[in-house]
Amino acid sequence: MNASKQPVLLAGRWQQSLSPQGGFHANDPTTGEVIGPCFPISGADDIEAALAAACEVAATLAAAPVERIAAFLDAYAAALEADADTLVALAHQETALPGPTRLRGNELPRTSGQLRQAAKAVREHAWTTPTIDTAAGLRAHLAPLGKPVLVFGPNNFPFAFNAIAGSDFASAIAARNPVIAKAHPLHPATSERMAQLAHRALEEAGLPPAAVQMLYQFDNALGLKLAGDTRLGAIGFTGSRAGGLALKAAADAAGVLFYAELSSVNPVFVLPGALAERGQALAQEFFASCTMGSGQFCTNPGVLVVPRSPAGDAFVAAATEHFAGAAPMVLFSQGGVTHLAQGVATLRDAGAALLAGGTAGEGAGFRYAPTLLSVDAGDFLAHPQALQTEAFGPVSLVVRVDGTEQMVAVASAFQGNLTGTMYRAADGSDDEAWRAIAPVLRARVGRLINSKMPTGVAVSAAQNHGGPFPSTGHPGFTSVGMPAAIHRFAALHSYDAVPDVLLPVELRDANPARIQRLVDGQWTCADVEVVA
């Protein structure tokens, strides 16, 4: 049966899965039809081979010249761009995401840009924070883990969060760790094509070919075994909370670092002044954000808090009209439709009233109608857990509140989220309410947003695509934004009384590359002056 399946990128070359546990195909989400070739479901042999090969090259990669790492990241970025026609066509077919606007216009440039930002951080040593204490004879920096990083890519960004090309990938490689990519099985041909480009760029850069490997699928039991293998250094995971928490438990027990983006409802508070000022426009903005990419975003506005007032009623009526007037939207998979319907049922069981949608709707393929629900603040506060169920898709819950105090109470009921938003009036009349709600919301989110929907996530040094548990596993780290995202895959290395010649280049007295270093408490690009 092997011959009929696509190869995996294993131990430095494209080869047949060693002992596949079956195969799978992608589907066209718009029709549900099977498309493309058969991809292998890997068994234990592939996993063991991948782990062994990654461990074998870990030290070589850790010692690789930074220019070679940066050259790989740059070359890979260029290769992705040069292959845009093919990649966009494959990804569009497998995900039904809009080709020109989303995939080509936004996601592919984001992906290549992110790889280039990682390359820049590598060349500047910006993520290593070299720190020198001349009096104590101590020098420290962030360094490779020296172990493989396992990356699980999500279903919703075939390029920008792909396990073989996204921020986790770029960050782990920038930190000079080998990557074992677990592609998402809903876009295997896209991932295969990207991995081919990555593999070629790796060889051209003169890096060990086993530094980047990719498997398409393996069962949960094997995934848990892999996650709990002490040979792994870290895991980057983007996906569902249930799957993520199971992997986290396995990783934690083995001392494997676990960075995850688990799920988030991204509360949006519409303050009264903003509502009065531009309620109708906000209803449109809310609908657009909630349904963009069929709502399949980690930063989708899943809960919107709006006053119980005539203006609030008008806002909800306008939003309801938008949701009710839209056709069912294509999701990535039948599983996604089922899961979304379950989410809506959970919300309704907990007391949410259906305002619009709530059905899979007509049409071929995997579809669900844009859905709006509503609940009173009192009910929300009575069932905060159930009413924070993430419904991954074009679904949002409106929470109706009376006054600032109740907004604060609702804010305090939220679990950890990636984002929290407040819409303020331009005239400053909401600022008192902002100041009351902000500290409560601030402590519960990674990114606090003013008067803007949360769906855009710029790749920036000041970004935080992260947040308190359970939205991620560690509130101190972001998965997007260079150089901070690289820190996740690094170990702190201190050198005590080690002579200059035996130090890593970036910690030596001479600093010909003019790296920014913290020397005796001051950031400087200068050499360390040697006192004779």
Add this chain to the structure above:
Amino acid sequence: MNASKQPVLLAGRWQQSLSPQGGFHANDPTTGEVIGPCFPISGADDIEAALAAACEVAATLAAAPVERIAAFLDAYAAALEADADTLVALAHQETALPGPTRLRGNELPRTSGQLRQAAKAVREHAWTTPTIDTAAGLRAHLAPLGKPVLVFGPNNFPFAFNAIAGSDFASAIAARNPVIAKAHPLHPATSERMAQLAHRALEEAGLPPAAVQMLYQFDNALGLKLAGDTRLGAIGFTGSRAGGLALKAAADAAGVLFYAELSSVNPVFVLPGALAERGQALAQEFFASCTMGSGQFCTNPGVLVVPRSPAGDAFVAAATEHFAGAAPMVLFSQGGVTHLAQGVATLRDAGAALLAGGTAGEGAGFRYAPTLLSVDAGDFLAHPQALQTEAFGPVSLVVRVDGTEQMVAVASAFQGNLTGTMYRAADGSDDEAWRAIAPVLRARVGRLINSKMPTGVAVSAAQNHGGPFPSTGHPGFTSVGMPAAIHRFAALHSYDAVPDVLLPVELRDANPARIQRLVDGQWTCADVEVVA
């Protein structure tokens, strides 16, 4: 029974334990006799009250002016120094550590110095890395967790790692989080005295009195329940591996950050040139480091790797003589003696030969003889787990190796450790061996040391008192050294399109305090220029 026990520092005041589960006394380690008053073993009520009180003040503390936090840390440092006579007397009585040299001469100044370094970092905002991306409209910094931090202090540093005064305490407070200190029950009177000073300094600084609380003891089941409480933000733990891993599992499951210093054998490699150059002196240095503080250091050199050669034999003979000639040493507790004897038995069972010591020895109180064991590299490589058993006390294992290649093999068998040391010849003749061993050892330790015993741990920005699992829970963080140690107790906060007036002061355009900030990729103390 309540009236007969010392009060706990709970919910902002000294009060009787709410429902104590019994009491305990300290012992004089030199005699084994009970000393001092009876301290309470806290029950579930104390823990719940402490957690509730800490949560109640978390937001206030997070919003506290940095000057107030810094003032507290400075005032507490001064109070500790002013109270040196009493503190040193109490600690000496409870731990038998040398009063003048260790406690007064080293540990107390280290403790107050560390608190002052934390205060300095707070004033400079040095730990928050304010990052501004003007083009993206994003601003980010590290901020308080907004939740309590639970600190477990160890037995071996009554001042410098005390749960109420050490680096975990200083770091958590510097990050503006409330602390629940779990004092070590082997020095309760010392901890009580320190907590009194902390409490007073806190009130004088105008901070919420419940920001610092202290319990003396609770049973393991309650400890696990507390560690797994989602209301906690993080745990700082220094102690045994078994206890630490149990707490880690509970914390991980609840998304509570767990920073630990679990145990470490701190391998020391004596390279042939260094051995030839100064073997006899090194034997003395080794013995001194291994027995300092009766060997009760996390960075005690527990395994020493030395060539099998005439010079190596002479080194081992000299070391054996030092160990054999020394009287049994006082440990902190009878439990410590028992545990140490078990550790020695484990090492012997795994094939280590006893060269000196190996008995509890004569004398009152809690004593164990300085103990040296030896094993061949082949045996070490055959039983690497058992032969890395930490024997907490004046015990070390010598591993005899043939040549550099075997040194590399031995290095590669080590688990994660806090430190790794190589002794090199002054003439550079060992540098080739260093370069062969260093990458392997480097990946397994937090601090790589040249020609110096690992027992000294300077409080420095370039320090790493940390290392790969299982020596700690995360290799990216250090528990000693400001400002890095503070990062452990911080959440990343990003602000997206938030107007200047609603930003935290350190992220605003104007920067009157001249904080070092990363603005558009450059470190600067300047204001952000507003483009009109």
